[in-house]
Amino acid sequence: MSSKAYSTSVLDIPLLTGDNFKKWLEEMEVYLCLKDLDLCLREKKPADLTNSSTIAEKNEYASWETSNRKSIAVIKSALTETLKDSVKIPETATEYLQAIRAKFNSSKKAQAGDLMSKLTSSKFDGNGSAREHILEMISLGNKIKGLDINFDDDFLVTLAINSLPEAYKPLRFTYNALQNKWDFDELIKVVTQEEGMINRNKVESAYFTHHHKGTSSKGPHRNGRRFSKKSRYTPYAKEKTHQAGKGKTENTGQKNF
Structure with a gap:
């Protein structure tokens, strides 16, 4: 059984881009721990040294100060230039991470709002595949969940079905009548089957229209027969x-x- 590989070099820590904060923070904390630089994150800053400070107190302060200084340098190196300029470096590494978290949470709410608006207004206009449309909606839902905003899968399935055009109306009736709702895999399977049937009907209708122009309007025909x-x-x-x-x-x- 293979264990998860964590960054052992500061260059391996992913840059924080705004949508990967959770993974970035995990990688950062593990790296600082493996390099024995997390003392400043685990313990509060010692009292300032005085003329009466003992050797033990001086060593404790020096260790904490070294950990804090190096941790701030590592954290800064893993930020994009935009984030470096937008987050003022405080006195401690703990405060630095808190400031970055606050900046991320602010942008996360705006990003989640944009994604949710896009999800709820999504409609399949007939261009492309209904299956791909459903997959795109599921992808949007997963991105929103990745921002720590949770909602039921049934909600997303209902949104996806309601985003389909009038030709899929029987499918909506069927779903609403079910006691056990579909999961994503079942939804994709059913929509794919329904789309195939709709497309076959379109082809057949186009064939009849093309081959029976000018025939009687008293009913549909096939091979010259009503x-x-x-x-x-x-x-x-x-x-x-x-x-x-x-x-x-x-x-x-x-x-x-």
């Missing part, structure tokens, strides 16, 4: 004409006798 939508294809037009002609011939023949 059929009923509610039952099997019924070739009334030609068969009735043929039967009528046959009957006429038989009647005529009987009169001749």
Whole structure:
């Protein structure tokens, strides 16, 4: 069983870009721990030294001060230039991380608001694939959850179904009537099947329209024969004409006798 690999070089710590704070903080804390630089994060700053300070107190202060100074340098090296300029470096590494967290939380709320607005207003306009549209909505939902904003999967599934056009209306009726709601995998499977059926119907309709221009408007046709939508294809037009002609011939023949 392989264990998770953490950064052993300061160059391996990912830059904080605004949307990876949770991973960045984890990597930073592990790195400072492995390098024995986290003393300043675990313990408060010792009292300032005086002329009466003992050697032990001086050593404790020196160790903490070294840990704090190096930790601030490491934290700063893992920030983008924009973040470096926007976050003032305080006295301690702990305060530095708190200031960065506050900056991230502020931008996180704005980012979450933008993503949520995009998610709730998302509509499938028929361009591309309905399956890809659903996958994009699921991806948006996961990004929002990554910002520590949680909502039920059922909510996202309902949003996705309601984002589909009128042709998928029967699918909405089916879902609303279910007691056990679909998960994401079931939703994708059902939407893919429904999309295939809708596309086949479009192709068939286009075929009939193209091949039967100028035919009677009294009903749909196939191969020159009218059929009923509610039952099997019924070739009334030609068969009735043929039967009528046959009957006429038989009647005529009987009169001749």
